[in-house]
Amino acid sequence: MTGSIDPTKESFAAFKALSRGGPIWMLNLLRFRAVAAYPSDHPNAGKGLSGAEAYRQYGRESAPVFQRVGGRQAWLATPELVVIGPADESWDLAFVAEYPSADAFVEMLRDPAYKVAVAHRTAAVQDSRLIRMSPRRTSGHVFGD
Numbered sequence: 001m002t003g004s005i006d007p008t009k010e011s012f013a014a015f016k017a018l019s020r021g022g023p024i025w026m027l028n029l030l031r032f033r034a035v036a037a038y039p040s041d042h043p044n045a046g047k048g049l050s051g052a053e054a055y056r057q058y059g060r061e062s063a064p065v066f067q068r069v070g071g072r073q074a075w076l077a078t079p080e081l082v083v084i085g086p087a088d089e090s091w092d093l094a095f096v097a098e099y100p101s102a103d104a105f106v107e108m109l110r111d112p113a114y115k116v117a118v119a120h121r122t123a124a125v126q127d128s129r130l131i132r133m134s135p136r137r138t139s140g141h142v143f144g145d
Contacts, residue, residue, distance in 0.1 A: 005125050015132055020102045022134075025074060029129040030055065030093045036123040044123070051124040052092065058120035065114040069107050070100040098135070 007015070032051030038044045044054070075096040082089055099105045108114050 004128055005122060007130070015102070016106065018102065018132070022101065024099050024102050024105065025133040025135050026097045026099065026105065027129070027131040027133055028093070028095050028097065029079075029091045029131075030125055031090065031127040032092045032124055033126045036120075038119070038123040042119060042123070044120075049123075051126065054120045054124035055093075058117055058124060061117035061120065062108075062114055065108050065111045065117070066097070069104040069111075071104065071108065072098050074098040096133075102132075 032055060034051065036044065036049040036051050036054035038046075038049075038054075040046075044057075049057075073095055077094045079091040079094050099108075
């Protein structure tokens with residue numbers, strides 16, 4: 001079964017309709033395939049790479065574009081247990097990517113080198129969530145402060 005891997009046209013249009021100024025955070029929740037699902041004409045097809053291995057290749061190939069547009073990884077974690085929420089919605093990796101603006105994120109997606117690299121992500125991911133967030137300052141004492 002294939003889960004949510006790529007944005008729909010409607011969700012991407014909604015993304016672009018939001019404010020474009022200032023930094024954005026993108027929360028990524030990822031569940032990997034046991035074996036990466038490359039198209040038959042891809043050089044990695046039939047190599048038996050795991051989803052995690054394919055995702056690491058995506059990371060290596062997309063990193064130069066991510067950094068060029070001003071992106072940085074703000075937070076990285078290995079999820080251990082869903083305490084509140086569907087128990088079957090487990091994740092292999094969670095991270096927040098920070099971009100200087102929504103335009104920087106869109107620029108990354110349109111970059112020719114990124115378009116080549118994203119084939120590894122598509123092959124790697126069984127299910128995912130990508131949530132755009134607006135960073136907020138807190139006092140460090142109260143949530144939502």
